[in-house]
Amino acid sequence: MSTTSRLNCIIPPYLLKKLLESRDSELRQAALDTMLTTARLRGERAVRASFSGAAAPGNGRRTVFDCDQGSFLPAAVVARPEDGPESADESVNRAFGGLGLTRDFFKEVFQRDSIDGRGMRLDGYVHFSVKFNNAFWDGRQMVFGDGDGRVLGDLTGSLDVVAHELTHGVTEHTAGFEYHNQSGALNESVSDVFGSLVKQWSLKQSAGEADWLIGADVWTPGIDADALRSMKAPGHAYDNSLFGRDPQPDRMSKFIHLPDSEQGDNGGVHLNSGIPNKAFYLTAVGIGGFAWEAAGPIWFESLKASGAEAQFHDFAHTTFQKAGELFGIGSPEQSAVLAAWQEVEVPIRGVPTGIARARSLATNGNGGRGRQDGLAALTRQIGELSAKVAKLAKDVSALKTTR
Incomplete structure (x- = not known):
């Protein structure tokens, strides 16, 4: 089940299902139409993926197209090319700006040439279909619906939504x-992480200043909700009569087991992403400063080093290793990574589970300087042991290859 044959949507299926239960016939119809259109597009995407080749490089150039409420993308007209003038349509301009900020973020912060690292052109489509309650990345382009206007608004309205979807491409x-x-929850979480970082980078916000909300601008003013998700407080993004309470867990003991099916959100990928989301938030605030300067590189390097079937504990271990490589074994950055994953109850191989509590006591003033120094020393020892084990595994693999 490869991500390349997937249609990655920002609005989770469980929210659309809630709209299907509404007493309002217009809301039910908009939700039903969105789900049917999405199902059709998923089928088309799966067929295309079976014979499509790599995208042609285009120096990261942007083009925004206007679907004019149609759902056949080839019929859309160019609304704003890379070198074209600003449009009279604010949806076009917001999409254009979001594509550019995301592209520039990855270029300036991680020296990545567009989302594929090879200058992939960035095509965006606005005003897709009628009252389409979603935005998605389909492996080749970014598509935005206008929302139903009652519950969900224009999906170009949130920069972190644009960056989230493009990060699926990364x-x-x-x-x-x-x-x-x-692994799917990690996929969603990584998109939330870099979606939030693009917004923070554009606003020059520190980790402490950021709101850590995903999709804060997708709801209409009449809906009592902060956002689609909260990285700072998974499970607390909304609580209202229409959608109920945000169901995201924030730790492994609250992990939600769902069927690996479309109806089960592919095993709860939009739900359980709250766990690694919280780990990144805790890492970023634990380190302090701008999150894209330390926590961001740790996660980005870990993304590049991870395998397709990585589980939470695999990714946690990789971030711990990368923090040691980038900032030093036993560094405050590596200690922050360790404490964050232990706080959300995801183990790191070879690490005792009580260290996070020790770190918490040290940082809130009850542990004293000696406890902080002891934690740093223990983290350093663990990191060194982890590095030796990794080297030994590599040597054994090389020895098997030569035989």
Whole structure:
């Protein structure tokens, strides 16, 4: 089950299902139409993926097309090319700006040439279909619906939504996390991480200043909700009569087991992403400063080093290793990574589970300087042991190859 044959949508299926239960016939119809159109597009995407080749490089050039409420993308007209003037249509301009900010973020922060690392052109389509309650990345382009206008608004309205969807493209061209169960939740989480970082980078916000909300601008003013998801507080993005309470868990003891099917959100990928989301938030605030300067590189390098079927504990271990490589074994950055994953109850291989509590006591003033120094020393020892084990495994693999 490869991510390259997936249609990655920002609005989780469980929210659309809630709209199907509404007493309002217009809301039910908009939700039903969105789900049917999405199902059709998923089928078309799966067929295309079976014979499509690599995207042609285009120096990261942007083009925004206007679908004019149609759903046949080849019929859309160019609304704003890379070198064209600003449009009179704000949806066009917002999409154009979001594509550019995401492209520039990856270029300036990670020296990545567009989302595929080879200058992939960025095509965006606005005003897709009628009252389409979603935005998606289909492996080749970014598509935005206008929303139903009652519950969900224009999906070009949130920069982090644009960056989230484009990051699915980055993941496709790096780790390629399989889109189901824990690897699928990592796929969604990575998109939330870099979606939030693009927004923070554009606003020059520190980790402490950021709101850590995903999709705060997709709801209409009449809906009592903060956002689609909260990385700072998974499970607390909304709580209202229409959608109920945000069901995202924030730790492994609350992990939600669902069927690996479309109806089960592919094993709860949009739900369980709250666990690695919280780990990144805790890492970023634990380190402090701008999150894209330390926590971001740790996650980005870990994304590039991960396999398609990585589980939470695999990714946690990789981030711990990368933090040591980038900032030093036993560094504050590596200690922050360790404490964050232990706080959300995801183990790191070879690490005792009580260290996170020790770190918490040290940082809130109850542990004293000696406890902090002891934690740093223990983290350093663990990191060194982890590095030796990794080297030994590599040597053994090389020895088997030569035989």
